[in-house]
Amino acid sequence: MIKDSKVRYGSVSKTFHWLMTVLIGWQLLKFGDRIAEGEHWVGQTLVPWHVSIGSLLLVLIVLRLAWVVSQRRHRPAQNPATARLVKAGHGLLFAGMLLMPITGMLVMLGGGYGVTAFGMEIFAEGEEVPWAASLGSLHSPLAWALTVLIIGHIAMALFHHFVQRDDTLKRVL
Ligand code: HEM
Numbered sequence: 001m002i003k004d005s006k007v008r009y010g011s012v013s014k015t016f017h018w019l020m021t022v023l024i025g026w027q028l029l030k031f032g033d034r035i036a037e038g039e040h041w042v043g044q045t046l047v048p049w050h051v052s053i054g055s056l057l058l059v060l061i062v063l064r065l066a067w068v069v070s071q072r073r074h075r076p077a078q079n080p081a082t083a084r085l086v087k088a089g090h091g092l093l094f095a096g097m098l099l100m101p102i103t104g105m106l107v108m109l110g111g112g113y114g115v116t117a118f119g120m121e122i123f124a125e126g127e128e129v130p131w132a133a134s135l136g137s138l139h140s141p142l143a144w145a146l147t148v149l150i151i152g153h154i155a156m157a158l159f160h161h162f163v164q165r166d167d168t169l170k171r172v173l
């Protein structure tokens with residue numbers, strides 16, 4: 001089933017969810033630059049893809065949001081007692097997924113570095129842009145906030161699966 005239904009997520013939603021989980025996990029390895037200034041295996045192999053993977057994530061989140069809107073009437077039902085909380089939590093995850101690549105772009109444009117993804121120049125190098133640099137300074141605090149949200153999200157998924165023993169995790173697998 002490609003589309004979502006009231007009882008489970010369809011293959012498109014699941015593919016977005018797990019592909020982006022892997023790519024966002026990859027992006028968070030950028031925190032590793034704080035250890036020995038990135039002079040370690042992870043810093044030398046996976047982290048240099050940060051701008052490319054981040055640019056790909058910007059495309060993916062736009063497509064994912066369009067898909068979510070198209071499916072909004074037939075997505076898995078939530079427990080009415082916590083539905084608002086779940087909606088708010090997922091909404092914040094979506095906001096984080098959109099704001100991370102946007103502020104990342106602003107860091108690069110603000111510094112006048114331009115943006116090159118997978119060898120393709122998206123924005124050329126140029127002058128520094130102070131307003132973009134100051135909005136870009138939100139990139140790091142947002143990365144911390146998104147990390148906390150993701151930890152909470154995973155904890156809730158495990159709570160549903162192992163404590164409440166319902167099918168919340170199964171319907172996205
Ligand atoms: C979902 C997408 C992204 C995530 C989760 C993410 C995550 C992160 C994290 C965790 C850091 C380290 C922050 C710290 O140590 O305080 C970082 C830094 C950085 N990111 Fe991203 N990033 C994303 C997208 C992008 C994109 C698209 C670009 C550029 C086009 C970018 C450019 C940078 C730069 C230049 C830094 C170092 C400067 C700074 O910390 O402000 N990021 N990012």
Ligand code: HEM
Nearest residue numbers: 013017021024068076090093094097150154157168169172
């Ligand atoms: C090991 C990692 C993860 C696990 C176990 C997990 C688990 C789940 C589960 C069980 C659901 C279904 C919730 C429901 O229907 O009530 C879900 C949905 C969702 N998850 Fe995750 N998740 C993970 C990583 C992530 C990450 C990294 C993000 C984004 C930063 C994310 C964002 C979302 C969103 C926005 C939804 C709502 C459904 C959708 O539109 O895709 N998840 N997740």
